[in-house]
Amino acid sequence: MNIRAVAALLAASVVLPVGSTQATDLEVTHWWTSGGEAAAVAELAKAFDATGNHWVDGAIAGSGGTARPIMISRITGGDPMGATQFNHGRQAEELVNEGLMRDFTELAAKEKWAEKIRPASLLKSCTFEGKIYCVPLNIHSWQWLWLSNDAYKKAGVPVPKNWDEYVAAAPALEKVGILPMAMGGQPWQANNAFSVLVITVGGKDIYQKVYGDKDEKAAAGPEMAKVFKAADDARRMSKGTNVQDWNQATNLVITGKAGGQIMGDWAQGEFQLAGKKAGVDYTCLPGLGVTDVLTTGGDAIYFPVLKDKEKSKAQEALASTLLDPKTQVAFNLKKGSLPVRGDVDLQAANDCMRKGLDILAKGNVMTSTDQLISQDTQKQMEDLMSQFFASSSMTVETAQKRFAGIIASAD
Amino acid sequence: MTVFSTKPPGTSPSAVTSSTARPKTRARRPNRLFRNLSAKIASIPMVLTAVVIFLGGTVWTVVYSFTNSKLLPRLTFVGFDQYERLWATPRWLVSIQNLATYGILSLIFSLVIGFLLAALMDQKIRFEDTFRTIFLYPFALSFIVTGLVWQWILNPEFGVQSVVRSLGWTSFTFDPLYNEDIVIYGILIAALWQGTGLVMCLMLAGLRGIDEDIWKAARVDGIPMWRTYLFIIIPMMRPVFVTTLVIIASGIVRIYDLVVAQTSGGPGIASDVPAKYVYDYMFFAQNLGQGFAASTMMLLAVAIVIVPWAYLEFGGRKRG
Structure with missing residues (x-):
């Protein structure tokens, strides 16, 4: 058979699409699929197309848990995309380690990323052995308590201003048949709500000791016992939520069927979509009204190493586009997250976003658990916390003992 | 005992006659491997699949279960x-x-x-x-x-x-x-x-x-x-x-x-x-x-x- 002809044809079929279009196609994979998220991605695509390249959207439905294994197997399997989303932190650590991700140190130095990006920890979590491997895109924080003003009006008690008042007001809500706290059944929700309690009720020091230094003694100590007591309250208050997804739980708060929910700032998008107004229909308490602190998680874009020169060039164009002040504003307003640059102006930000920006400006930030602990440890904690929150028989002491055990073997 | 013929059965009339002439047990031996030859050839892909993918995959999995592989498989053994x-x-x-x-x-x-x-x-x-x-x-x-x-x-x-x-x-x-x-x-x-x-x-x-x-x-x-x-x-x-x-x-x-x-x-x-x-x-x-x-x-x-x-x-x- 004429193998050469076939090979030539095959090669041509690969080369032709690139040759026929002037713009370079760059596939970007991500898991931004909800309404607000899709609108935000459209802003990125628009900005990237304006540089003379072409954004090929590779959205993967089903949240990060579903998307990440697909992305990772594509990269490790030798079919890398042009660029891909990961959360800030250690999710792509091993891929970088294996040399599968592109080093952007030169571009970063040229465009002075280190001066512009704040907080500095974001760029630090992109850095591996002194080299920069990703572009931080936005900041999401977990430490928010969302409250339904309607629910408290119905119960005849004032809207709580902090965690203790919230716990104290729970019986009044229960009396009128309102669920005090909404908590979806997915494991990550229970686990992250717990980490929020650690940093707020426990305080910044204990958070750093437990998650940052993996201090087993601190995890088993009396300060953490206080946190577990708060978690026990949360467990009691959230009994009978009977929904799985976080947005279904948020919806209980929006409709006044539940008093409140501990959830990240992306919950705000749901309130906005439902036409609710901050301060009037709902109240947000950053740091649960106890400790003025936010963790800086969020999304970053990673670029796998590509052989194609044109595409590699397009990767650079995308990297600078992502950090462009205009793109940052357009994207983050639609996404409901905070920009990674301090020098951009967010006129359209609402009350809750401003509270968040304030805390950010004051520098009351900590690194998120995603950046501090590995996915493996994270999963073990999720297993423990989801079991704790679902169980009626598991004691606080048992939970703390097992938590300390996980911290002892954490990496 | 020796194997006389490697010819598949039915290729020539002489093979048939010669095999009938010999005692039955001796004549069958060479034939067993080549009986239904086309069916055996046809099943080779599946046999390969079973051996390489199922058996090979199983062995691979068991071996790597003794390593500390994280995201990517690595051969650093950690025992049990x-x-x-x-x-x-x-x-x-x-x-x-x-x-x-x-x-x-x-x-x-x-x-x-x-x-x-x-x-x-x-x-x-x-x-x-x-x-x-x-x-x-x-x-x-x-x-x-x-x-x-x-x-x-x-x-x-x-x-x-x-x-x-x-x-x-x-x-x-x-x-x-x-x-x-x-x-x-x-x-x-x-x-x-x-x-x-x-x-x-x-x-x-x-x-x-x-x-x-x-x-x-x-x-x-x-x-x-x-x-x-x-x-x-x-x-x-x-x-x-x-x-x-x-x-x-x-x-x-x-x-x-x-x-x-x-x-x-x-x-x-x-x-x-x-x-x-x-x-x-x-x-x-x-x-x-x-x-x-x-x-x-x-x-x-x-x-x-x-x-x-x-x-x-x-x-x-x-x-x-």
Whole structure:
């Protein structure tokens, strides 16, 4: 058979699409699929197309848990995309380690990323052995308590201003048949709500000791016992939520069927979509009204190493586009997250976003658990916390003992 | 003994005549390897698949379960560390317990219900085809669809509980999927609904294979019907039962999608199963070593069940 002809044809079929279009196609994979998220991605695509390249959207439905294994197997399997989303932190650590991700140190130095990006920890979590491997895109924080003003009006008690008042007001809500706290059944929700309690009720020091230094003694100590007591309250208050997804739980708060929910700032998008107004229909308490602190998680874009020169060039164009002040504003307003640059102006930000920006400006930030602990440890904690929150028989002491055990073997 | 000819049979008339001339045992030897040569050639791809992919993959998994591989497989051996961690993990123990409960109950119930249905169908009833279709229909649905349907039926907000409550029993509570103590039974109900139809059909085929004369003879002897079933028909249906058992058992060990669709392992980890643990630790936790260790344990569990059975089934036949 004429193998050469076939090979030539095959090669041509690969080369032709690139040759026929002037713009370079760059596939970007991500898991931004909800309404607000899709609108935000459209802003990125628009900005990237304006540089003379072409954004090929590779959205993967089903949240990060579903998307990440697909992305990772594509990269490790030798079919890398042009660029891909990961959360800030250690999710792509091993891929970088294996040399599968592109080093952007030169571009970063040229465009002075280190001066512009704040907080500095974001760029630090992109850095591996002194080299920069990703572009931080936005900041999401977990430490928010969302409250339904309607629910408290119905119960005849004032809207709580902090965690203790919230716990104290729970019986009044229960009396009128309102669920005090909404908590979806997915494991990550229970686990992250717990980490929020650690940093707020426990305080910044204990958070750093437990998650940052993996201090087993601190995890088993009396300060953490206080946190577990708060978690026990949360467990009691959230009994009978009977929904799985976080947005279904948020919806209980929006409709006044539940008093409140501990959830990240992306919950705000749901309130906005439902036409609710901050301060009037709902109240947000950053740091649960106890400790003025936010963790800086969020999304970053990673670029796998590509052989194609044109595409590699397009990767650079995308990297600078992502950090462009205009793109940052357009994207983050639609996404409901905070920009990674301090020098951009967010006129359209609402009350809750401003509270968040304030805390950010004051520098009351900590690194998120995603950046501090590995996915493996994270999963073990999720297993423990989801079991704790679902169980009626598991004691606080048992939970703390097992938590300390996980911290002892954490990496 | 020497092998004379490597020619395939039937290639030339002389081969046939020469083989008939020799004593039978000697003549057959060279032929055995080449009998049905084309069929053997055709099965080479499948044999390769079995050896390379199934066997090779299994060995690879077992070897890597002794390493500390995280996101990517690495050959850094750590001995039995992964197994020690596995058996100290509460979630794994819960999932094993669930599998045992689910497995034993689903085996008993699907065999009993399936056989009862088949026996009832065998009474020469009217509209048998219609009933058979109705009972077998759930089997046409995937586990994912089954799981979703039963998730809705068992949901206290708009499922059975709310229907009964709206009829007047306001204190009626039925929410197996949200009660960690009984959630596995909620999954069992869905699995039985989906699977018993197939068991019924297999049993029915077995019943139809029983000679009519046996029934007549039993009737002449005045043996009651239930005794005929229990002591004559069921022992005669042994091969059908063995086939059914293998089908049900393989379904039990790999149970995964039903749990994911119905509860995603919740509430908490109360309805977790080994296959879900394996998947979660391999892909979400990015800890391949741990996932491999868990899947090796699953393989071991299957082997413990299969090996004695295979020994009895096939070893016995050789002797007899």
